[in-house]
Amino acid sequence: MALVTPQARAWRTRRTPGPANPRPVDARPANARLATALTGAGVALVPWMLVLAKTVPQTAEVSNWATAWIGLDLMLAAGLTGTGMLLRKGDPRVSPVAAATAALLVTDAWFDVTTSAGTGGQGMALLLAAGAELPLAVVCAVVAARRRG
Secondary structure, rough: OOOOHHHHHHHHHHHHOOOOOOOOOOOOOOHHHHHHHHHHHHHHHHHHHHHHHHHOOOOOOOOOOOHHHHHHHHHHHEEEEHHHHHHHHHHOHHHHHHHHHHHHHHHHHHHHHHOOOOOOOOHHHHHHHHHHHHHHHHHHHHHHOOOOO
């Protein structure tokens, strides 16, 4: 957990057995299982990507296209605003908010550039990605990394 201090984590795993505490608490086996499950999920995506590469059409007409993009921009606005407000307060919760915002910014840049390929809007998408979205993502990632608890 990002909000648990290293001292608290160390205390949790170093407690000695006694009458009030029959066994020391050790979160490592649960973390190992979770790590295995997450790694397995990532590896399982590789064959799925191959299926998608063969079966997804190159073009498609999309319903609610504006709603999807407005929703992403709404999440970006909330993430950037939240990151700024939490950073100003020195709130440790800024780290996960900044990390999520960085991921959203990279995602936005990726989809802007890839969905505009071969259109008149590709230049603007590249400009926004290089000049705004990716630099902001780096700033948010640095905030997230520096503010870890």
